[in-house]
Amino acid sequence: MKATLGAVRLRLGTVGTLLLCLAPMLRGQMAPDAARDYTAKHKAELLQQFSDLLSIPNVAADPANLRRNADVLREMLRKRGVDSRLLSLPGAPSVVYGQISVPGAQHTIVFYAHYDGQPVTPSEWEGGSPFTPVVREVDGARRIYARSAGDDKAAIFAQLTALDALREAHIPLKANIRFVWEGEEEAGSPHLEQILDANRDLIHGDVWLVCDGPVDQSGKQTVVFGARGDTHLQITLYGPHHGLHSGHYGNWAPNPAMMLAQLLAGMKDENGRVLVPHFYDGIAPLSAIEKEALAKAPVNDTMLMKAFWLGHTDGSGAHLLELINQPSLNINGLSSGQTGAKAANVIPPTATADIDLRLVVGIDWREQQQRVIDFIRSRGYFIVESEPSRETLLAHSRVARVVRDPASYNAVRTPMDLPIAQEVIRAVEQARGEVVLLPTMGGSVPLGAMERAARTHTITVPIANYDDNQHAANENLRLQNLWDGVGTMAALLEMQ
Missing domain, CATH: 3.40.630.10 (Zn peptidases)
Structure with missing residues (x-):
C-alpha cells in the first residue's frame, strides 16, 4: 500500500496543472x-x-x-x-x-x-x-x-x-x-x-x-x-333594435350597457370574492406536502404591487399564491357603443362581455359555466344561445344570449x-x-x-x-x- 501511494504522490504544482487540464473535461x-x-x-x-x-x-x-x-x-x-x-x-x-x-x-x-x-x-x-x-x-x-x-x-x-x-x-x-x-x-x-x-x-x-x-x-x-382549467362565456344583453337618441329616449329605453354593468357587478363583491352561488363548491383540498411547498414559496405581493402600480389587491389580504389555488371569474373585455372621439349620444342596442373562468381541481368546467348561467337567469334574464328574434325580445323583458366555449378543460x-x-x-x-x-x-x-x-x-x-x-x-x-x-x-x- 505504501509503495502504491508513493507512486502516485505528485507535487502540488503538478496537481494544479493536471486539474487545469482536466477542468474542461x-x-x-x-x-x-x-x-x-x-x-x-x-x-x-x-x-x-x-x-x-x-x-x-x-x-x-x-x-x-x-x-x-x-x-x-x-x-x-x-x-x-x-x-x-x-x-x-x-x-x-x-x-x-x-x-x-x-x-x-x-x-x-x-x-x-x-x-x-x-x-x-x-x-x-x-x-x-x-x-x-x-x-x-x-x-x-x-x-x-x-x-x-x-x-x-x-x-x-x-x-x-x-x-x-x-x-x-x-x-x-x-x-x-x-x-x-x-x-x-x-x-x-x-x-x-x-x-x-x-x-x-x-x-x-x-x-x-x-x-x-x-x-x-x-x-x-x-x-x-x-x-x-379554463373556460369562457360570452354574454350579450339587448336594448332597442337600433341606437336611440339619448335625449329623446333616455330614462325610458333600457340601456344594455348599464344592464350589463349591473349584472357583472353582482357577480363579485368589493374584495373580489365571487358571489355566484356554489362557485367554490367541490374544490379538492391541497395535500400536506402541497401546503408545505406553498408555505416555503417566496411572497412577492408587495414587489408586484409596486411593479404593477396597484394601490390595493383583491382577496381580503390573501397572498397571490393562495388565490391561484382558488377558482376565479374575470372580465376579459366589454363592448358597447363608442368612446372617445367616436362617442355618440345614443342608447346602444347591445352590450357584450367575455367572461374567463379559471378552474381548480374538483370543479368541472361545464358545471362552472352552468353556475354562471343560472346566476344570470336568477337576475330575471331569459337565456338564449343564438341571436334572439324580434318575437323573443318582445316576449321577455330581459334577454341574454350566452355562448359557451366548448374549447375548455379542467x-x-x-x-x-x-x-x-x-x-x-x-x-x-x-x-x-x-x-x-x-x-x-x-x-x-x-x-x-x-x-x-x-x-x-x-x-x-x-x-x-x-x-x-x-x-x-x-x-x-x-x-x-x-x-x-x-x-x-x-x-x-x-x-x-
Missing part, C-alpha cells in the same frame, strides 16, 4: 455546465437563430404561417438528427413531433411546448411590428421583444439549443426523448387530445414536461405540478411525492440551485388532454420572466432567462 460531464459553456460561446449566433424563429407570424388567423412555423421546427429537429414528423388533422394546425430513441433506455421523457401565439394589434407595439424582433436593455436586463418571445417559442428554442450543447460536450442521453410542440394552445387546444389519441404509440412517456409559462416573480426557477395536479417528480426536482436543482415548488400555476394548459392520451403525469418547468408581457403588446424575454433555460433543459434531457 470535468465541466463537460455536467449537462448544465455544458449548456453554459455552449451558450457563452455561441450567443450572437443563437440570438440570430432565435430572432429568425420569432419573425415567423404565428397567430391562429394566419394558418399559412402556422404551417410555416411547423415546417421550420420540423426541419430544425431533422438537422439535429431527430426523427421528426407532423401529426395532423384536417383543419387543425399540426403538432410537431420528434423522437430520439436510446438503446437500452428504461424511461421516456416527453417535452411539450407550443409554437402558436396570441393575436396582435401592431399599433399597440413599440415600433409597430410584433414579428420584427428587437433587443433592448430595460431595467438593467437585455430583452428581446416579439410575439411569442416568452410564450412559448423560448422553451422550444431552449430545448433545441440544449440538444446542441449536450452533443458538443459528448454527453449521451440516458432516456428516450420525445418532443410534442402544439400549434393551437392559445386557441384552447381544441384538437390536441384527438391528435394525441390518434398517435398513442408515439406520445406515451413516463412524464410529460410542460415547458410553458414564467418562473417565480422572485426570479427563482419554479417546478409546478398542476395548472388551472384543472390537473400531479402529486409532488411521486418518484418521477423527485427526479425532475433534482435535475432542475442541478441546473438552477434552489427551486420554488408550486402545486398549481395561475395560467392554464390542457394537461388533462395530455395525461389521458399519453397515460402519464405532467410537470411544468417554465423558463420565461414573469414580466414578459405575456398575451399583451411588447411581449419580451429576458435573454438571461433564455440562457438559464438552456441549462435547465439540458439537465432534464440528461435525466435517466
